[in-house]
Amino acid sequence: MDLLDILQLILPVAVTISTALTIFIATLPQIYDRSQPREIVDSDFTEADKKDAEKSGYASYQAHKDENGVFKVDTSVHVVVLGDIGRSPRMQYHALSIAARGGRAVIIGYVDSDVHPDIQANRLISILPIPTFPKYLQTSNKLLFLLTAPLKVLHQVWSLYYALGYKTAPAKWMLVQNPPSIPTLAVAQFLCFFRKTRLVVDWHNFGYSILALRLGDSHPLVRISEWYEGFFSKRAFAHFSVTNAMARVLKSKWAIEAVALHDRPPAHFQPLTQAQRSAFLHRLPETAQYAPDLEKGTWRLIVSSTSWTPDEDFSVLLEALVAYSASATDQTHLPKILAIITGKGPQKEHYLSRIRALNQEKRLLNVVVLTAWLSAEDYASLLGSADLGISLHTSSSGVDLPMKVVDMFGTGLPVAGWSEFEAWPELVTEGVNGRGFGSAEELTRILEELFIGKGGELERLRQGVLEEGKRRWDDEWMPVAGRLFELED
Incomplete structure (x- = not known):
């Protein structure tokens, strides 16, 4: 193969590359010019x-x-x-x-x-x-x-x-x-x-x-x-x-x-007055029929938000609610629980089927579990109306934190959360503004301790949360x- 043959092979490739490069450079996005705001x-x-x-x-x-x-x-x-x-x-x-x-x-x-x-x-x-x-x-x-x-x-x-x-x-x-x-x-x-x-x-x-x-x-x-x-x-x-x-x-x-x-928490997450809480509980479809009992304290409202992904194991919450339901049958002074879970995600149907099975097996007699997808305003009001927030975020890295807990703090809502990862203490101080757990058994015990009687410990946690919530996003x-x-x- 002589030089002319080699050039005949190379030239089309070179032209193609050159043309492509010219088009690429000519169509590059516009450059930011600080002199033209x-x-x-x-x-x-x-x-x-x-x-x-x-x-x-x-x-x-x-x-x-x-x-x-x-x-x-x-x-x-x-x-x-x-x-x-x-x-x-x-x-x-x-x-x-x-x-x-x-x-x-x-x-x-x-x-x-x-x-x-x-x-x-x-x-x-x-x-x-x-x-x-x-x-x-x-x-x-x-x-x-x-x-x-x-x-x-x-x-x-x-x-x-x-x-x-x-x-x-x-x-x-x-x-x-x-x-x-x-x-x-x-x-x-x-x-x-x-x-x-x-x-x-x-x-x-x-x-x-x-x-x-x-x-x-x-x-x-x-x-x-x-x-x-x-x-x-x-x-x-x-x-x-x-x-x-x-x-x-x-x-x-x-x-x-x-x-x-x-x-x-941003500014729109705020604690509610009793009048605001009552009005919201009676207005929201998921809570309306339970509103009188929630106001009397014979029922307690817990809230958890999730994207229904593998880094949040909701079987922990379900197991804890099953155990709590059994305890409430034996200890009639324990209130019943309305649990509302908000959010969308890939594992939602899996857990909904488990909840239906538990209801059919009559293992949630003293607990009602509902799911909801709410507007930003209603979500903030739901947190402000609840008695306890639940976080099941387990952290794939161990060094991130669930933002949902921050939102809960903004409304004055105490939190019980999965605490078996390094960064948890940066957000929650044990016994001051929340409680941590590492198993379904520990979560069951927390629910029983916080909801028994008139909820003195729960109120102390709420005061700690209100103090923590004073520092806002801005x-x-x-x-x-x-x-x-x-x-x-």
């Missing part, structure tokens, strides 16, 4: 917005506009959730805090459930939905999961890349929820590099540890996921973590310097995230 004027707000100035963002506009009536938004943030936005309260609270201080936020994620109403009302916050992976390809079967997982990743890569690169104007910051880390971190890193955007990772847990729940710690995909998570995250501009324990692990494992930003957020994003109170 987004401008907001009075006409961007409706009359209804002006009447509800705090929720709509009009108050922020009024506070930051110049003499010409123009508000130049210097801080813009893409808030990225590769999950259901409505079930990602922390990321919604980030967006609300950014907007409250004159920043602009775009939340990118799936819209499978209602987002917080304040998000929908605020003109400084917009939602960019991304398409979900087709349901007919979703499966809980381990073998089929290994086959469909690559397809899901490819779908997510394109959906996220297109949304972040071409459906949004460039932003100064990108705040990414982790997990899921695959493919979020790689796509975010790539786009932030080309758009000159600063990437911030908000660590809620570790993606590889959640994957290990399904595949096992030693599975090759888990090991690859662990490497991937460390490789792509350590190049971010900054990091937040939900606990000090997680920050320590990030430091020792990947040399990542993260600042702990603890979850705190109190925690501003010195950490607000300072990083260069926002002012």
